Amino acid sequence: MSVELELKDLILDRYKSLREFAIKIDMPYSTMDTILKRGVDKANIYNIIKICKELNIDTEALGEGRIEHKQTDNQVNTIAAHKDKIDVDWTEEELEDIENFKNYVLSKRKTKE
Numbered sequence: 001m002s003v004e005l006e007l008k009d010l011i012l013d014r015y016k017s018l019r020e021f022a023i024k025i026d027m028p029y030s031t032m033d034t035i036l037k038r039g040v041d042k043a044n045i046y047n048i049i050k051i052c053k054e055l056n057i058d059t060e061a062l063g064e065g066r067i068e069h070k071q072t073d074n075q076v077n078t079i080a081a082h083k084d085k086i087d088v089d090w091t092e093e094e095l096e097d098i099e100n101f102k103n104y105v106l107s108k109r110k111t112k113e
């Protein structure tokens with residue numbers, strides 16, 4: 001899979017459309033579309049920085065054809081859905097509740113920006 005296709009999938013996982021993402025980062029949709037069609041390596045560095053900053057991915061890795069998520073100092077480390085010192089067998093319903101809660105928290109983040 002090309003890095004452009006991975007990038008497109010990542011954007012569509014987090015946003016309703018490429019157009020919504022382009023608006024969010026203050027980039028013309030046509031520019032976003034061109035980057036995905038012609039290649040990240042041909043894009044203006046400032047546009048790549050905008051994309052990487054919004055998606056919290058490493059700019060240098062993207063330039064090398066990889067998508068790597070950056071860790072931030074203020075990133076919260078959770079153990080809600082993980083085994084940590086206790087053995088927990090999560091039910092399907094519990095896992096669904098955890099996923100729904102995660103999506104709820106992420107949706108609040110998007111509306112604050």
